[in-house]
Amino acid sequence: MSLTDDMSAEMPGKRGRRPRRNAPKMRVLAVDDDQSILALLQTALSALGLFEVSIADSGEEALRQIERADKPFDCFLLDIQMPAMNGIELCREIRGLRAHHKTPIVMLTAMSERKYIDESFVAGATDYITKPFDFFELRSRLSAAQRMNQEHARASDSVEVARKLKKELDSNLMISLSDPVAMTDIERMLGHSEFENYVMQLGQTKRFSSYVMALKIVDIERHHATLSNADFREAVQETGRALSRFTRKTGNILSYRGNGVFLCACHGKQAILTPDHREALNRMLATMMAGRRFDVVFELDVGGVVSLRLTSRSGALFALTKATTMLETPEAIGGATSRRGRGNAAAEPSQRNDRLAYEAVLKDLLTDEPSLNRY
DSSP, rough: HHHHHHHHHHHHTTTTTOTTTTOEEEEEEESSSSSHHHHHHHHHHHHHTTTEEEEEHHHHEEEEHHHHHOOOOSEEEEOOOSSOOOOOHHHHHHHHHHGGOOOOOEEEOOOSSSHHHHHHHHHHEEEEEEOOOOHHHHHEEEHHHHHHHHHHHHHHHHHHHHHHHHTTTTHOOOOTTSSSOOOOTTTEOOOOOHHHHHHHHHHOOOOOOOEEEEEEETTTTHHHSSHHHHHHHHHHHHHHHHHHTTTTTTTTEEEEEEEEEEEEEEEEEEEEEOGGGGHHHHHHHHHHHHHHTTTOEEEEEEEEEOOOOOOOHHHHHHHHHHHHHHHGGGTTOHHHGGSSOSSGGGGHHHHHHHHHHHHHHHHHHHHOOOOOOOO
């Protein structure tokens, strides 16, 4: 029995579901300068019946195929180490295309150094898988990417309808406190799912002295209740810009989680944000908000630090929960203002992280699949 025959027999029966009849296949473009990897990806993924796989052996060829495609691709698999244009450069080029601003991009590469992980996610990668990989994990990640693609499509459709109904509806749209406000064009600021994938990849590598910490906007509930929707959104975004600027030298990776909470991942103890940084950070934030003529000035509390060293993918998600929980503990932060602005609002992102962490633990237990070796 061939590899693909074995996969076809094993995967639906043991761990997956057979594809729904007439279900649309996910259109994937795999880019790698290794022809054997391309052939394996195309054959094995196509055998699952869930994916329609095209291949390109260079970044330039990939861009040509993207331009010529009758329908936009649903997902990209990119190797990093390629001649002429590497995978990170290609990722950045794809993100610059209007049709693929939100399309999932999965880095599939032998490069496990932290430098490449950081650069990939900053360039716009959605997920990161290191070789050697197994096809069960790859299928799982692609399925997650497909769900993300569908969510983005639904969101885009909703926004388009809103624009047609009323020109300024977007700025007046009611914002829930728990919603992760979009942080577009802010350096090193990742989306919700992308940040989780990034942190889980750090946990999986088990090599780096990496840490995650949480910061929260003080009195966020009061600000949300008193500011207009547009002003609240813009003030949160300006806070994200200030945090990005403050951590520029250390290159910390950031994400806004909703409820006024930012998460910050860093490498090395010298890059850790502590309560001692609070005054300087808030001074910069106040200056930036005053320059933009905001009627209010936000302040940030700095929470405790959680190490990601020697943890697993599931443990990395628990670290996010722990960092957020530590932020809710006044003694973990220090300072009189650290007791303000705390309520049940932060429970929502913590509960979501708990759920995702338990799902990741379950996945860790189920991925010990004897019928497939790593490739």
